[in-house]
Structure formats: C-alpha cells, structure tokens
Amino acid sequence: MPTGGAGDPINVYTELEPVYGDATETARRRYETIKAAFVERFGSPPEAYARSPGRVNLIGEHIDYEGYGVLPMALADTVVAVRRGGDQLVVCNVDAAKYPEKAFSVDPAQEVDVGKHNWGNYFLAAYKGVFEHLAEKGQQAPAPVGLQIMVHGTVPTGGGLSSSAAIVCASAMAVMRMHGIEFTKGEVAEFTARAERYVGVTSGGMDQAISIMGMPGIAKLVDFNPVRASDVVLPEGAVFVVANSLAISNKAESATKHYNLRVVECRLASAALALALGQSREEARSIITLKEVEPLIEAMYSGPKASTSGAQLAAVQELLHDGAYSTGEIEELLGLKLTDLYEGNASTLRVLGANDAFELKKRALHVYAEKQRVPEFRDVCNSGAPVDEKMSKLGQLMDESHASCRDLYECSSVELDALVQVNKAAGAIGSRLTGAGWGGCTVSLVRQQDVDAFIEKVKEGYFQGLVAAGRVQAEELGEHIFASKPAAGGAVLNLK
Numbered sequence: 001m002p003t004g005g006a007g008d009p010i011n012v013y014t015e016l017e018p019v020y021g022d023a024t025e026t027a028r029r030r031y032e033t034i035k036a037a038f039v040e041r042f043g044s045p046p047e048a049y050a051r052s053p054g055r056v057n058l059i060g061e062h063i064d065y066e067g068y069g070v071l072p073m074a075l076a077d078t079v080v081a082v083r084r085g086g087d088q089l090v091v092c093n094v095d096a097a098k099y100p101e102k103a104f105s106v107d108p109a110q111e112v113d114v115g116k117h118n119w120g121n122y123f124l125a126a127y128k129g130v131f132e133h134l135a136e137k138g139q140q141a142p143a144p145v146g147l148q149i150m151v152h153g154t155v156p157t158g159g160g161l162s163s164s165a166a167i168v169c170a171s172a173m174a175v176m177r178m179h180g181i182e183f184t185k186g187e188v189a190e191f192t193a194r195a196e197r198y199v200g201v202t203s204g205g206m207d208q209a210i211s212i213m214g215m216p217g218i219a220k221l222v223d224f225n226p227v228r229a230s231d232v233v234l235p236e237g238a239v240f241v242v243a244n245s246l247a248i249s250n251k252a253e254s255a256t257k258h259y260n261l262r263v264v265e266c267r268l269a270s271a272a273l274a275l276a277l278g279q280s281r282e283e284a285r286s287i288i289t290l291k292e293v294e295p296l297i298e299a300m301y302s303g304p305k306a307s308t309s310g311a312q313l314a315a316v317q318e319l320l321h322d323g324a325y326s327t328g329e330i331e332e333l334l335g336l337k338l339t340d341l342y343e344g345n346a347s348t349l350r351v352l353g354a355n356d357a358f359e360l361k362k363r364a365l366h367v368y369a370e371k372q373r374v375p376e377f378r379d380v381c382n383s384g385a386p387v388d389e390k391m392s393k394l395g396q397l398m399d400e401s402h403a404s405c406r407d408l409y410e411c412s413s414v415e416l417d418a419l420v421q422v423n424k425a426a427g428a429i430g431s432r433l434t435g436a437g438w439g440g441c442t443v444s445l446v447r448q449q450d451v452d453a454f455i456e457k458v459k460e461g462y463f464q465g466l467v468a469a470g471r472v473q474a475e476e477l478g479e480h481i482f483a484s485k486p487a488a489g490g491a492v493l494n495l496k
C-alpha cells in the first residue's frame, strides 16, 4: 500500500499495481506506448519511469500562497521516462506534434527563459530545483549527467488541474533517480513548489504537495510551513465530477494580471492591515501574508472570538476601504516605492508595470472566509452525521466558495459561471470553479447513483452548444467531463 507522509521516502515500485490498482491493464498498455516512443527516439529503453499526478482542489482556493491549508485530491498523472546518455537534457513528448522536442545544457545554473513560454521549461525548472535543494542542504552535488527523456501526460492541460505540477514533480523524481539523490516527500514537495515559480507564476505549494503526497481513494488536507498532509475520508457515495469549461486560462495574462496580481494584492492588503493595526511602516513592509496579520488582529480584538475568521473579517471591513487602491496611495501609506518593495523580484515587477489599481478589501475578505471553509469541510467529513446531511453541508461550502471566488476574488469567468449553473441545475449538491480560475474546470459534488444522469445533463446543457459550434468533438467529451478518482501520489517505477 502506498504511503503519503511528508517524512517518507519517495515510493519506488517494480510493478504498476500499487499505483494504478484496478486500472493496471490500461496503464500497462500506456507504458508500452511510452517505452516504444522512447526506444524509437533514443535507441534503447528507459532506465526508470517517474510519475506524478495533477489534482482537483475540492475547497480552499487562492489561499495556499497566503499560508493557509487547502483540500485537494490527486488525479491522473504525467509519466517521465528517463535514461542517462549524451551530454544534454533532451526532453521529448509522446505527443510530439503538440509538444516538440527541446534540448538544454546540463548546467544547473542556467536560467529558465520565461519570456519564451515552452513546455520544456517545466523539466528545466525541476532540474534546477534538485540541484538548488542539494546546495541549500550543503550537500555535495554529483556531476550533472546528460539525460534522455520521454514524457506522457493524462492530466488535462490549461484547466486548473495542475498538469504543471505533475510534470515538475515527475521530472524532479526522474532527475533525482538518475543522479542517485534521495529526498523525503516533504522536501520534494517544498523545493518543486519553489522551482515551478521559475516558469513565471508566483504560486503557492498546494499542487506539488498533493502531487507528491496523494493517496489512492482519499483527499488530503495540505498545510504549509512545513508542508504536511492529513487524510480526509470522503463520505460514502460522494463523487466529485470534473467538467472543463474549455475556456483556457491564458498563462501570459496570468503572469501580469490575473494570478500574480492577486498575490500582490494580498501582500498589499496584509501591509495595509498591519499599518492600521499599529505596526510601523518598516514592520508592515515585511509582512507578506494575511496569515501573518492574524496575531495582530487577535491583539486588537481581545476576547474569546479574537482569533476567529469572524474577527478577521470584521477587521477587514473596518480597516480597509471599498474600491481600488492606487499605486500612489499605497506608496504613501508604506513610505516606499512599490518597485523598491519588490526589488529583484522580476515576476512581480512585471505585475507592477501593468497595473495601477489594487483591490485590497475584497481579496482579504475572500481569503479570511475561504480559509475557514477548509477545516469546516474536513470536520464535516470526519463527523458522525448521516451521509445525506454531510453531503448537503459539503455542497453548501462548495457553493459559498464559488460565490466568493466570483464576487470577491474575481477569478471566475462567464464560462465558469455558466457551467456552475448548469451543474447545479443538473443536480450537483455543490459546484465551484477549481484551481486558479479565469477559465479551466469546475468540480461538482454528486451522489454516486446520480453520476451518469448528471453527466448526460451537463453534456446537454453546456457541451452540446460547443459541439454544434465545432469547438469540440462529441467523441472527445469524455475527456472534458468525468468522475474523478483520487490517484496515488508521485512514485518511481523500475519496471522490468
């Protein structure tokens, strides 16, 4: 049975069974295909396969980078077949038409060129991450060796299911294996989260943590600093159906506007709150997350409720103003140019160059309410309440989360809102966008016995129009709406 603790070593198997369970036969055929592609390109079979899943986040959106726990489960996976050879890193994909071959030098100090977004950057980011982590630990790095790589992924891309973490985590494990390096799961989860930022998004650590620590059949509550994961057993008969709105969240937009802007807004909200709570400008500038503001709020609102989400929301209501803050207003508050606050942080400097309006109140209200829904969701799952009661409470939390993402965090989209409505009308007990938003997928809670009928109704209500418009093939719909099955976390396969 796979294990998933932060202190455990990366699992190594010689069979597909422990990872794929009752889907082993399908997996066997897939690995044969990957091996054949590898042999065709490189002349001999791979030495090992590393594989790691994507994820669907059930609740807790846009709070991981604020330091708060989230509740995802692992889904599908990306396989990285690897062998030592040559004097470069040659990164290929079974789907070569979509993902053309890339080659990099073996120098771990080379820069990732974020200006040119290309899929090979994810491998390079992981490669750098492994060597950096060695350096941080003060361990002697082995001499880099040339690697031949063939990638194959089943995590839908561009849709909030974190195909990016799947390839980064699998790549990191492949690089470790080929250099004889061993790190614990917790270490890999932490350094891959940092490494993925090389690709240009200033993300939190949820995706890599669940990718490395996921376990078949269960969701995980993932906490940070240090990263750790605890099991959440979902109610009997609860199925989470993923549906892709087919609106693709644009990565470049996400770097200057959407995602990275939200990370900046949260930091500025934290600083503005800290100032209003009596901190000096100097102290306020060094506060990065809304979680760090909690003790300040607690000190101001003494009493039994001072540490609750309620007190935090009240503080935000009282201390931040409605509407956007301009760059000038914030610089006056902090007594510092924003470009100086973020000196040396290239991704964020791009955000500052592209924006002059920062919504602080709405973003903070979202974060302090959403972080509370995560332990509530877990507590409902763990309670002894009847299944029906559990389901409706979970559904309600999911609906609240979507409304907050839509109205306060403004990370939904016309398509996502329409799809959530169709999901609800088709009988979802709860439904919400999942992942970063601005496109991508929704996740809906559906009773096992209703899953087939639900999927049919959503196909009719949402996808039929897209099929008619030629945006998607009817035969492909199974890839865009499916009942998710919690997958095993990252592992290395030494197949014979």
Ligand code: NG1
Binding pocket: 057, 060, 061, 062, 063, 064, 065, 159, 160, 161, 162, 163, 164, 165, 196, 201, 202, 203, 204, 205, 206, 207, 434, 435, 436, 437
């Ligand atoms: P997506 O875009 O779904 O892979 C992103 C972040 C997460 C988290 C969610 C929002 C990356 C790599 N990951 O996930 O850390 O912040 O958005 O909850 O950007």
Ligand code: MG
Binding pocket: 162, 163, 164, 165, 207
């Ligand atoms: Mg991603």
